[in-house]
Amino acid sequence: MSAKITIHDVARESGVSIKTVSRVLNREPNVKADTRDRVQAAVAALNYRPNISARSLAGSKAYLIGVFFDNPSPGYVTDVQLGAIARCRQEGFHLIVEPIDSTGDVEDQVAPMLATLRMDGVILTPPLSDHPVVLAALEREGVAYVRIAPGGDIDRAPWVSMDDRLAAYEMTRHLIGLGHTDIGFIIGHPDHGASHQRHQGFIDAMRDAGLAVRDDRVEQGWFSFRSGFEAAEKLLGGADRPSAIFASNDDMALGVMAVANRMRLDLPAQLSVAGFDDTPGAKITWPQLTTVRQPIHAMAGTAADMLMHGVEREEGAPPPSRLLDFELVVRESTGQAPG
Amino acid sequence: MSAKITIHDVARESGVSIKTVSRVLNREPNVKADTRDRVQAAVAALNYRPNISARSLAGSKAYLIGVFFDNPSPGYVTDVQLGAIARCRQEGFHLIVEPIDSTGDVEDQVAPMLATLRMDGVILTPPLSDHPVVLAALEREGVAYVRIAPGGDIDRAPWVSMDDRLAAYEMTRHLIGLGHTDIGFIIGHPDHGASHQRHQGFIDAMRDAGLAVRDDRVEQGWFSFRSGFEAAEKLLGGADRPSAIFASNDDMALGVMAVANRMRLDLPAQLSVAGFDDTPGAKITWPQLTTVRQPIHAMAGTAADMLMHGVEREEGAPPPSRLLDFELVVRESTGQAPG
DNA sequence: GCTCGCCATGACAGCCTTGTCATGGCTAAG
DNA sequence: CTTAGCCATGACAAGGCTGTCATGGCGAGC
Numbered sequence: 001m002s003a004k005i006t007i008h009d010v011a012r013e014s015g016v017s018i019k020t021v022s023r024v025l026n027r028e029p030n031v032k033a034d035t036r037d038r039v040q041a042a043v044a045a046l047n048y049r050p051n052i053s054a055r056s057l058a059g060s061k062a063y064l065i066g067v068f069f070d071n072p073s074p075g076y077v078t079d080v081q082l083g084a085i086a087r088c089r090q091e092g093f094h095l096i097v098e099p100i101d102s103t104g105d106v107e108d109q110v111a112p113m114l115a116t117l118r119m120d121g122v123i124l125t126p127p128l129s130d131h132p133v134v135l136a137a138l139e140r141e142g143v144a145y146v147r148i149a150p151g152g153d154i155d156r157a158p159w160v161s162m163d164d165r166l167a168a169y170e171m172t173r174h175l176i177g178l179g180h181t182d183i184g185f186i187i188g189h190p191d192h193g194a195s196h197q198r199h200q201g202f203i204d205a206m207r208d209a210g211l212a213v214r215d216d217r218v219e220q221g222w223f224s225f226r227s228g229f230e231a232a233e234k235l236l237g238g239a240d241r242p243s244a245i246f247a248s249n250d251d252m253a254l255g256v257m258a259v260a261n262r263m264r265l266d267l268p269a270q271l272s273v274a275g276f277d278d279t280p281g282a283k284i285t286w287p288q289l290t291t292v293r294q295p296i297h298a299m300a301g302t303a304a305d306m307l308m309h310g311v312e313r314e315e316g317a318p319p320p321s322r323l324l325d326f327e328l329v330v331r332e333s334t335g336q337a338p339g
Numbered sequence: 340m341s342a343k344i345t346i347h348d349v350a351r352e353s354g355v356s357i358k359t360v361s362r363v364l365n366r367e368p369n370v371k372a373d374t375r376d377r378v379q380a381a382v383a384a385l386n387y388r389p390n391i392s393a394r395s396l397a398g399s400k401a402y403l404i405g406v407f408f409d410n411p412s413p414g415y416v417t418d419v420q421l422g423a424i425a426r427c428r429q430e431g432f433h434l435i436v437e438p439i440d441s442t443g444d445v446e447d448q449v450a451p452m453l454a455t456l457r458m459d460g461v462i463l464t465p466p467l468s469d470h471p472v473v474l475a476a477l478e479r480e481g482v483a484y485v486r487i488a489p490g491g492d493i494d495r496a497p498w499v500s501m502d503d504r505l506a507a508y509e510m511t512r513h514l515i516g517l518g519h520t521d522i523g524f525i526i527g528h529p530d531h532g533a534s535h536q537r538h539q540g541f542i543d544a545m546r547d548a549g550l551a552v553r554d555d556r557v558e559q560g561w562f563s564f565r566s567g568f569e570a571a572e573k574l575l576g577g578a579d580r581p582s583a584i585f586a587s588n589d590d591m592a593l594g595v596m597a598v599a600n601r602m603r604l605d606l607p608a609q610l611s612v613a614g615f616d617d618t619p620g621a622k623i624t625w626p627q628l629t630t631v632r633q634p635i636h637a638m639a640g641t642a643a644d645m646l647m648h649g650v651e652r653e654e655g656a657p658p659p660s661r662l663l664d665f666e667l668v669v670r671e672s673t674g675q676a677p678g
Numbered sequence: 679g680c681t682c683g684c685c686a687t688g689a690c691a692g693c694c695t696t697g698t699c700a701t702g703g704c705t706a707a708g
Numbered sequence: 709c710t711t712a713g714c715c716a717t718g719a720c721a722a723g724g725c726t727g728t729c730a731t732g733g734c735g736a737g738c
Contacts, residue, residue, distance in 0.1 A: 007695065008694085017719080020716085023717085032716065050455065053391075053694075055696075057390075057694080058723055059697075075413045081436055089448075092455065094456055095435065096433050099420070112388055254623050261600070284593050343724090346724065358690095359686085359687060360725095361725065364725095369685060370687085371685090371686065371687090396695090396726090397725040398725070398727080399727095681738085683735095684736100686732095687731085688729105688732100690727105691727090691728085693725090693727100695722100697723105698721085700720100701717085703714105703716090706711100706713090707710100708712095
């Protein structure tokens with residue numbers, strides 16, 4: 001509460017000009033070691049914290065990173081936030097969260113906020129990573145951004161992702177390895193770039209194993225529990241049903257399990273179910289879900305890092321981007337194929 | 340990208356001084372209607388947006404609201420964010436999210452951020468609503484805050500809550516109304532004020548119905564799926580088991596359902612399960628969970644409102660606070676008692 | 679008709695920090 | 709010994725806005 005202490009106080013205390021204090025604070029060169037120490041001592045003694053508003057008004061950094069999302073999965077969203085914050089804290093940055101409603105007027109939501117609040121960068125989560133209006137607005141305002149798991153137009157801006165195709169490929173191989181030959185697949189939300197890649201991974205693995213991908217074994221979903229539920233009703237409705245179902249995310253897999261439960265199918269004896277994401281929900285079910293652990297935390301942290309340290313892209317070269325590792329998490333919802 | 344347009348541009352465009360533009364922007368009095376219109380027209384024409392950093396540096400508002408949380412439930416967290424943002428957007432405020440790790444040094448996490456970033460107010464979610472170090476730091480820095488669902492020390496600061504005791508009371512009555520007389524209860528995390536109130540509501544309802552509350556029918560949980568799972572194992576372990584279990588939140592209720600599933604109990608025919616919160620998970624299960632819908636969205640929105648419009652407390656009077664309505668959501672996980 | 683007081687408005691000084699440019703001391707080269 | 713050039717530092721303006729106080733116009737009261 002006591003009168004805010006400013007850079008002037010520190011300057012006076014350490015007997016230098018405010019500019020020198022500023023240099024020390026910003027790790028600029030050209031400060032004698034001796035002076036630097038004296039200033040740092042004063043900062044510590046006075047418990048001084050630079051004022052963000054003043055910094056961002058005067059300088060080029062705002063110490064603010066934005067996270068845009070329009071994701072129905074709370075687990076995904078908080079994971080991203082936690083991952084980004086962890087990195088931001090270390091550098092004194094803060095996180096601004098901005099839910100965007102893609103069904104509304106996106107321009108109206110994004111443009112004002114970008115103009116009002118200066119941010120050093122924005123982290124885009126799917127499906128916003130591929131939203132043309134959002135990308136355009138960001139570029140128009142000159143705000144740096146990093147896309148998490150973009151679906152296409154990969155060279156447009158820096159991104160962080162994982163190999164969704166490969167992960168789906170390996171999950172499919174896991175099922176095939178358990179003896180499954182008739183596998184159902186539920187595609188994810190078409191606006192998410194990852195949906196396509198996961199689908200492709202499934203197709204590739206089946207093909208490579210010499211197995212047929214029957215059209216009636218593939219259903220379109222929307223990444224929601226309900227869509228998984230409905231897809232499963234179709235998949236499991238006939239007398240002839242697959243021995244395993246691979247859903248493109250956990251929420252849909254949970255929908256599949258709900259249908260299986262209702263049909264009194266024994267999991268995994270009569271039906272194996274696999275998901276994707278390893279959301280908290282994957283463990284909140286019985287049997288626990290076999291799924292793919294996305295490095296969400298790490299992806300968000302990496303994105304924040306890129307933004308804080310300035311995403312420099314060299315002319316002509318593709319933007320600096322990162323592909324992180326995933327992990328197959330085998331739990332109890334998948335088992336040996338019956339028969 | 341085009342050169343940032345400032346208040347000076349608007350002033351020039353509308354032929355008034357920047358101070359008058361400022362007056363219009365801030366809805367200050369003493370501006371002729373005619374002038375006001377002219378300024379507003381210029382603002383619209385130039386698509387002017389005031390710069391937040393400059394505003395907060397010069398004035399007393401920061402246009403930033405913080406949300407502190409340390410809540411294991413992602414659904415709860417995002418609900419709070421969404422509720423708060425919805426209100427903030429209308430007034431041009433932004434949301435800063437700050438996860439706090441209560442197991443770490445809280446002072447070290449809170450103090451620097453409060454000193455660096457000026458916020459107009461902070462929304463505290465359980466269990467932070469009752470964290471003494473957080474409250475003290477906020478008060479020391481003179482930052483206004485609103486507590487969501489605090490457990491005690493109710494007159495210390497403004498809060499927004501719902502009547503947890505009454506809700507638990509009504510849920511218990513719902514079960515009793517279905518013929519259940521032997522009901523198990525799982526207490527929530529002891530650090531959350533609501534846990535105690537929900538427990539009390541259960542006790543009161545049982546007592547009022549002339550039913551005994553057996554000690555071995557009450558288990559301590561931690562609001563996590565796992566703790567619900569473990570509590571259920573104890574509750575359902577013996578030959579003599581309750582016909583219904585009321586868990587203090589949905590995650591624990593889901594844990595109960597997992598145990599029931601594993602034991603091949605038929606829900607709700609052999610066991611009724613009730614939760615609390617109406618998180619997304621409540622619908623992501625089969626049968627869907629009977630629960631209490633917390634007005635999380637509204638509570639967060641109300642809290643943001645109080646912060647933006649200044650929580651004025653009159654000397655002597657208790658702080659202005661709000662109790663919002665809840666709703667009993669009866670789904671398929673509760674049914675007639677067997678026998 | 680004159681003064682008082684209120685209303686609408688403007689001039690100007692901050693708010694706190696960073697960026698730019700100037701300064702003076704010192705080193706190394708000519 | 710002189711001077712170019714680098715290093716450490718400081719003075720000052722700028723950044724966009726709000727708060728305070730001053731100003732001029734105008735209607736009301738005497």
